[in-house]
Amino acid sequence: MVRIGIVNVTGYMGAEAARLLHAHPEVELTSVTGRSAAGKPLGEVFPHLAPLGLTVAEELGEVDAIVSALPHAASAKALLPYIERGLPVVDLSADFRLRRVEEYEPWYGKHPAPELLAQAVYGLPELHRDEIAAAKLVASPGCHATAAILALAPAVKAGLIEPDIVVDSKTGVSGAGRTLGLSYHFSEANEGVSAYGLGGHRQLPEMTQELGALCEAPAPRITFVPHLVPMTRGILVTCYATLRGESTGATDRIRDLYRDFYRESPFVRVVDEPPATKQTLGSNRCFLYPTVDERTGRLIVVSCLDNLTKGGAGQGVQCLNLMLGLPESTGLDGTALYP
Amino acid sequence: MVRIGIVNVTGYMGAEAARLLHAHPEVELTSVTGRSAAGKPLGEVFPHLAPLGLTVAEELGEVDAIVSALPHAASAKALLPYIERGLPVVDLSADFRLRRVEEYEPWYGKHPAPELLAQAVYGLPELHRDEIAAAKLVASPGCHATAAILALAPAVKAGLIEPDIVVDSKTGVSGAGRTLGLSYHFSEANEGVSAYGLGGHRQLPEMTQELGALCEAPAPRITFVPHLVPMTRGILVTCYATLRGESTGATDRIRDLYRDFYRESPFVRVVDEPPATKQTLGSNRCFLYPTVDERTGRLIVVSCLDNLTKGGAGQGVQCLNLMLGLPESTGLDGTALYP
């Protein structure tokens, strides 16, 4: 059994990683850390994790691979020693997602370990399967970015759309984490929808980097606006871009192209009916629904997933599987919890 | 006291009209109809309306003005005799919203009274205040359309944007009415977001008609995608269009232009912070937040309102006030219920 450690298990992303690794048949979760809760049984912080029988430690014990659920900056710093030792590391934070430090710093501030950027791989298996399998340091993508990039990659790569894209995202509140804030206070968030990040959201450069790499210059110009909706989990992204060439009857052709693109990807499903985030609850799946608005010649792609699973810890485990030489979907083929 | 009757009080729109008219100081709600519930006390259908002391009738009694909350087609048919008698009529259905029968029929089927279209006025007071005041037949706009048109009118009229517009709407479930359906079953709708109407939604032609009337040809090409979010009331629309001319520093200028445009409109507030639908709950207000994405040169306008109030019965009462020679906001200046 490969022994896995989770750094910072006390947030939602860490807890989701623990849930998934506990159910994983080929690895064993042996060590979890969390500064504020160090010394407590994990079941005291999260009663649903009591069956794991673990105690939250200050530092990781002996492990064979690591998943970090620390926030950015703190994550890079904490992972440095393990990366240097050559341990396989999946970082769920943003620290190693952007290839160039110049892209990172305007959004996140000073990078704690820019020298490591060169060896990090962007952990979206659907685009970087082989690189991930060969990597020691994988940066699991952001939740909005995962949904948007999967929605747009086939169209961008095939040159189907103008490089002028609107990404309108609707996310559940768990994406904001477990840290308290007035916007996430039940009585404020419940029964309301609002837009945020209108001045620019940190997951935008991931989208630009990954989609830009799939096409000729210039990089796509993306307007990205996330919205907070009153549910716990789930992201639904609606992408809009003008189609190049004939739009009449294009939907079927594009849906075929999408199916081809994701033929080897067990977690991406191109569907014929508009999907709902609920269909992905707790699962590692992403549903894509491309369709053409023939009145305006626009491609619309609806994409949805669970922000903590395929948009977070599930994708991290998917990468970990690849890094450990396991089939990509090991321990991840549970279906959604429905309803 | 002006005596008002509501046709079809037994749906959500009718019940909201009853709530507002009950609180109105200058009119009296004296008669309500509803086929299936005819003969029952209104308080049996809607316990919260028991204090009104009304009984649901098969036909309206003697009234001075009418609000219809029937569905399209049924509404035009039921209103015909009253319109012929010259009674002031506010129709909350779609029957008289589109000026040309050729626009109506592809979306709604055969029009029951096309001869009346010429005299009907689109009941958006912010654009048609004087015509509404002079009209006998007013068609209260759709909920998405109200939010989108108010969001875009100033920019379209001023020629600020290219006529290529994305309207992404997020609506609460009450917009689907009281008729049962699997999509609106609690266990299906709760904790999920989905897109619908991807093949084209009936409120699109209203947007095209009204925004098209504000600008030179050609009419704006609008892609409109509504989304169902797990809350009861509220619509938030996010509109995207490419700005003509310089975008740097444009936000303030555009916000001023919006404030000027709505200077005489008591229910539209242009705000400096992104609004939430919750801030409009049960009120007749619409909040607008225009901002510029300088990275891409796009204007983004966030617009929100309560779909049953400003997006429905509240706007109907606003029109009724104008038709009756009352101040536009009579009986409508209550603040939102918050939280």
Added chain:
Amino acid sequence: MVRIGIVNVTGYMGAEAARLLHAHPEVELTSVTGRSAAGKPLGEVFPHLAPLGLTVAEELGEVDAIVSALPHAASAKALLPYIERGLPVVDLSADFRLRRVEEYEPWYGKHPAPELLAQAVYGLPELHRDEIAAAKLVASPGCHATAAILALAPAVKAGLIEPDIVVDSKTGVSGAGRTLGLSYHFSEANEGVSAYGLGGHRQLPEMTQELGALCEAPAPRITFVPHLVPMTRGILVTCYATLRGESTGATDRIRDLYRDFYRESPFVRVVDEPPATKQTLGSNRCFLYPTVDERTGRLIVVSCLDNLTKGGAGQGVQCLNLMLGLPESTGLDGTALYP
């Protein structure tokens, strides 16, 4: 116009008082305070209250009567000078609800002004209408307590039940106020139900005091357990007690007795179908549904209301009306927002 001031408008109870007083035809809300937000426009703290045009002050201006929405202890302290000046004061906190300081201190700690307890009146108009009308200091009851006392008073007074009562309450999250806490974090509170206050809840002594005053000694032995449910507003209390005497056919008789008891109370409705909290949303009404479980000879009474309105600021305004010599329901007869 009577000028009213609200002390501490920046919580949910204060904001609800502002909404109701703004809609009140016989008083004017002229002054609002709130330590942390002093100097800010009220519309900056609560955008939905922007139409009131008020600025949050450090201290109240010149007013004729006061509503305090401060927490306990702070409230008594802040109100002292106004009470001494003889201004009519409605206190929404718990400071003046318990007649005896020995009842107060085990639950709330040292009382800041025990000498005032003698003149304070428990602000439940359905039980103390005349005393409230004659009082200068009225303590508006707790939200659970209002629901439970109204549910049980007729039965206790008539000696119908054994003095051994279970009160099981289900409350929306807004009752916990605007102060952040992990239990009220959206992702924790949403899609979950939990019991709290199992070691004893502060509103228990109010119930014992008020119901005890209606019957011969000994005072009723009440077990009270509140539960947090995932909604914003509303309380539903289910009360259980063994019926004295014959239970067969008792339901009708008891419902008549309840209707008699509340004949003069415009806000209490005894209903023939089990009510839902939703039917009271934003209104000042309380619905009561007494029924007998003939299998076990138990009286069950279901009671529901909006915790911020009839269970809080609405009841405060109802008391204020009585203190000002106005009809009890002035400004409070709006129907619930539904759905």
Added chain:
Amino acid sequence: MVRIGIVNVTGYMGAEAARLLHAHPEVELTSVTGRSAAGKPLGEVFPHLAPLGLTVAEELGEVDAIVSALPHAASAKALLPYIERGLPVVDLSADFRLRRVEEYEPWYGKHPAPELLAQAVYGLPELHRDEIAAAKLVASPGCHATAAILALAPAVKAGLIEPDIVVDSKTGVSGAGRTLGLSYHFSEANEGVSAYGLGGHRQLPEMTQELGALCEAPAPRITFVPHLVPMTRGILVTCYATLRGESTGATDRIRDLYRDFYRESPFVRVVDEPPATKQTLGSNRCFLYPTVDERTGRLIVVSCLDNLTKGGAGQGVQCLNLMLGLPESTGLDGTALYP
């Protein structure tokens, strides 16, 4: 691999059984039926179940054991031939829960196969583990009943409480199934709490039967009131009964007694902090929190579980495991989905 068939997979209970059996390492779900959807791919009815690759059939294929998710009466009828053939059958309906036909018929109407009642076992493994292991026909308990019986069994068996019990239950809406109804329409159920079944609820006789069997006559007199709360999954039951003997300091003693009682039961956890339904989401666990209200000498037991899992299909699979000679928790040890 043991081949399992699900009768009536198209409701929520059937779909939950499919989810759990798909994840089960020792059985294979090979056949599913559903009258209305016969012939359709399962993934068309439930997109989240598409990965199972099954088609809904009119009749079960060749299987080794059966789970029925049909409604009562229909279930007994459909299962008859399989029971006669001696196939292991778990019935999730109520048809075989009550031992005596005289208990069944007042609540459910004529029993379609009363001759089978004698061989049926009540499928609560915590009370009937050995009988279930030896049975061919097991009736999986109701969701409220599971929560209430687990909450009370240790106290009743030990003679700790008077046989006069209040069971106040709060359930998510999925318990009402997938069939449409106004009470389960999103806009009606959301943001509201209501009591139902006040004239008597069908799961009451299960509680009386099972708890009565644990104590001397007379059977406990139970008042049971379920409440609908606005969430999809989860049941929290609060039980109240007067303690016999000394209550001071009794909580610890009782908690120990509960822990002893459930020592061999992997899915029941006696906890030291009040639990939330959310901690059980999608898992087969039941959390119990017994505590004593020393003021009134009452035992309070809070019990919570997921109504579709431990309160439904999960418990069915737990029984199936026992019937197949597998460890009780095979395929069921996943932790809850949190948050």
